[in-house]
Amino acid sequence: MKQDLIIINGQLIDPRLGFIKDADMAIKDGQILKIFDKKRITEKELAKYEPEEIIDAKGCIVTTGMVDIHVHFREPGREDKETIMSGSQAAAAGGFTSVCCMPNTTPAIDNQETVKFVTSLAEKGDCRVYCIGAITKGRQGKELAEIGDLVKAGVVGVSDDGDYVQNPEVMRRALEYSSMFDIPVISHAEDCQLAGDGKMNESYESSRLGIPGTPAVAEEIAIIRDIKLAGLTGARLHIAHVSTAGGVEAIRRGKAEGVKVTGEAAPHHFCLTDKMIGEKYDTNLRVSPPLRTEKDRLALIEGLVDGTIDCIATDHAPHTEEEKDVEFDHAPPGMIGLETCLGLAITYLVEKGYLTVPDLIRKLTVNPAGIVGLEVGSLEVGEVADLTIFDPNKKWVVKESKIVSKCKNSPFIDMKLKGKVKATIMGGRVTYRS
C-alpha cells in the first residue's frame, strides 16, 4: 500500500548525484513528487497536499534507501530463526530498503523454484528481497549449480557463503560462467584445511582461552587464490566479510592490478576484536570468519577509508537462544546485525573521524547496490521513493525487547550507540518509524 507522504525539516544527502541540501519532500504513488529546495513547504501548500502522514525529519538526514547485500533469512528450512517476513521487518527497522539473501538455507537456493519461493514470500515484506544463488549444487563445492537458470529466475550474484569453494577448478568455472551474465561470484574466503576446527581467531587469545583457533592466513590465502582466478577469467569477484589485514592488502593489490574485485566489511569486524571473547565467553561473539586482532580491525577501517573495502554488509545471521546457550566452541557462528548496523557504523566510523556521513552513506547504498547490479534512485522528482531517514546524533541503547528480528543473538545488547533510524520508506510506504 503506497501512501502520500511529506517529509519536512530534513537534510537531503544524495549518494548518487553527490548533493547535500536542506529540503522538504512530497511523495505520491510510490515516487518522489516534489522537492521543496528553494524554500521549505508552507502551511498552505502542506494543506493542499493532504498527505496521509507528515514525517518531521528535524535533525535527520534523508537519503537513498540502504542496501545490505549479505543477510541470512533462514527460509526455507529454519523459520524458527527468521522468515523472509520477519527478516524484512528487521531490515526495515535497521533502515534497509533492499537486502540480498544468502543461499545457505534448507534446501539451498540452488534452483529456480527456491528463488521463486523466496521472492514470492518477499512480495508482502517490508523491504525488497533479492536472492544470491548457490555456486554449487547443494553448496557442496563439487558440481556447479545451473547458474544460467538461477540468473533467469532473478539471482543477483552467486555464493556458497558459509563455506569456501575449496576446489580451485570449480571456482574457476564458476567465475567463467558468472562472467557471461555479469554477476559477481561472492567468496566466503577461508581455506578449510588451514581453518581446521577453529572456533575463534588463532592468536595469543585462543591459546590463553584454550579454544581452537583459525589462522588469519586461512582467509588471506583464500582471497589471494580467488583474486588470481578472477584475474585469469576477467570475472567479477566479491569478497564477503573481510576480516584480516592481509585480506585487505590482497584486495588493495588486486584492485591496483586491475582485477574486478570488491570487498565488504561487517560491522562486528570493524567494531570488535578477539580480546573480547575472554571477558564473558559470549557465544554471540562466535562468527565466521572470526573476530580478529586490533591490527586487523584497524586495517579493515583503513580499507573502508581508502576505498579498498567498497561497502558495509551485516552478515545478519540469526541463531536461536538454545543454540547459542552452549559452550563457546559448540555455538553456531553468526550474529544478527541489521538493526545495529547504522548505529555501529556511525559510532565506530563517523564519530571516530574515519568516515564522513556522506562517505558512510555511499558504503551503505550506491556501493553495495552497484556490486550486485541493483539500481539506486537519486533524490529527484520521479524517482522511486526508497528512503532512509536517520538522526546521526541520536544516542540510544540497544534493547533486547526492541529487536524486531526473531532471534536476539547480538553482543551489542545494552550498548550505547549514536545514530538511529527515524523512518524507512520503501516504494512510498513507511516500513518503519521510531
Ligand code: DOR
Ligand atoms: O558467522 C557466520 N554465520 N558466517 C557465515 O558465513 C554464515 C553465517 C550463518 O549462516 O549463520
